[in-house]
Amino acid sequence: MVAVADIELAIGDITEQEVDVVVNAANSSLLGGGGVDGAIHRKGGPDVLGECQELRAGRYGSGLPTGQAVATTAGRLPARWVVHTVGPVWSGSEDRSELLADCHRNALAVAAELGARSIAFPAISTGVYRWPLPDAARIAVATVRGCDTSGFDVVRFVLFDRAAHAAFESALRTER
Numbered sequence: 001m002v003a004v005a006d007i008e009l010a011i012g013d014i015t016e017q018e019v020d021v022v023v024n025a026a027n028s029s030l031l032g033g034g035g036v037d038g039a040i041h042r043k044g045g046p047d048v049l050g051e052c053q054e055l056r057a058g059r060y061g062s063g064l065p066t067g068q069a070v071a072t073t074a075g076r077l078p079a080r081w082v083v084h085t086v087g088p089v090w091s092g093s094e095d096r097s098e099l100l101a102d103c104h105r106n107a108l109a110v111a112a113e114l115g116a117r118s119i120a121f122p123a124i125s126t127g128v129y130r131w132p133l134p135d136a137a138r139i140a141v142a143t144v145r146g147c148d149t150s151g152f153d154v155v156r157f158v159l160f161d162r163a164a165h166a167a168f169e170s171a172l173r174t175e176r
C-alpha cells in the first residue's frame with residue numbers, strides 16, 4: 001500500500017493556482033504553444049521561456065521526450081516552479097496510456113525532488129492532443145493514486161470546464 005495524499009479537484013485557470021508546482025502540458029520543443037502551455041508562458045513571462053531555452057541549449061537539445069518532466073522557475077506566476085511534461089497525442093490505433101501515466105509519475109517525482117508540498121495538474125493531453133476526457137481522467141487518477149504522494153499536502157487537478165471536472169469526479173469515484 002503506498003501513502004497517498006487526498007486528490008482535490010478545482011475548476012479554473014491553472015495559472016492562478018497558489019501552489020508550489022504547476023504542471024504544464026507542454027510540447028517537446030519546450031518553447032510554448034496554445035492551451036495551458038500558452039497561458040503559462042503568457043503569465044509566467046520571459047523568465048520561464050529563458051529557462052526553457054537554456055534546457056534546449058543543454059540537456060534537452062532534441063526536445064523533451066513524451067512522458068518526461070523537467071522543472072523551471074514559475075516566473076510571474078504565483079507558483080514557485082513550473083514542471084513541464086509532454087503528454088502523448090491521442091491515437092486510436094496505438095495504446096499510449098503508459099506515456100500519459102509517465103507524465104504524472106515523472107511530474108510528481110520532479111516536484112518531490114524540489115521539495116514541493118503542493119502541486120496542480122491540468123488534464124494533460126485532453127486539449128490539442130485530443131485524448132478522450134473520461135479515459136485521460138481515469139489514467140491520471142489511477143496513476144497519482146499509485147504513486148507515493150505522502151510528501152505532498154495538496155495534489156490538485158485543475159479543470160478548465162464542467163465537463164472535465166465531471167470526468168475527473170467520476171474517475172475519483174470509480175478508480176479505487
Ligand code: AR6
Pocket residue numbers: 012013014015025026027032033034035036037038039087122123124125126127128129130131158159160161164
Ligand atoms: N487552465 C487549466 N486548464 C486549461 C487551461 C488553463 N489555463 N487552458 C486549457 N486548459 P492543452 P494538451 C485545459 O491543449 O492536450 C499546446 O499547444 C484544456 O481545456 O493545453 O496536452 C502545447 O504546446 C484541456 O482540457 O494540452 C502542446 O503542443 C487541457 O487543459 C499541446 O497543446 C489540456 O489541453 C498539448 O496538448
